[in-house]
Amino acid sequence: MRRRTRWFAGAPRYLGVVATPGPRHLVLVAQREATDSRMSPRKRGVSPEARARARAAGARVGGD
8 A cells, every 4th residue: 555645734723725735736725614605603612712723724714
């Protein structure tokens, strides 16, 4: 079995990007409430630091 290197950038509770070496190997991963305006954004169980990271990544974030 060959192991592949993977990188993750973002806020795991909201959204992020997973990448592997090579061209065009990016995958966007997102919790539905972080991107879908028909759902209320996550508010509970998230630290202020996690909210700040999610906002910086472009996620919809509940109130402080």
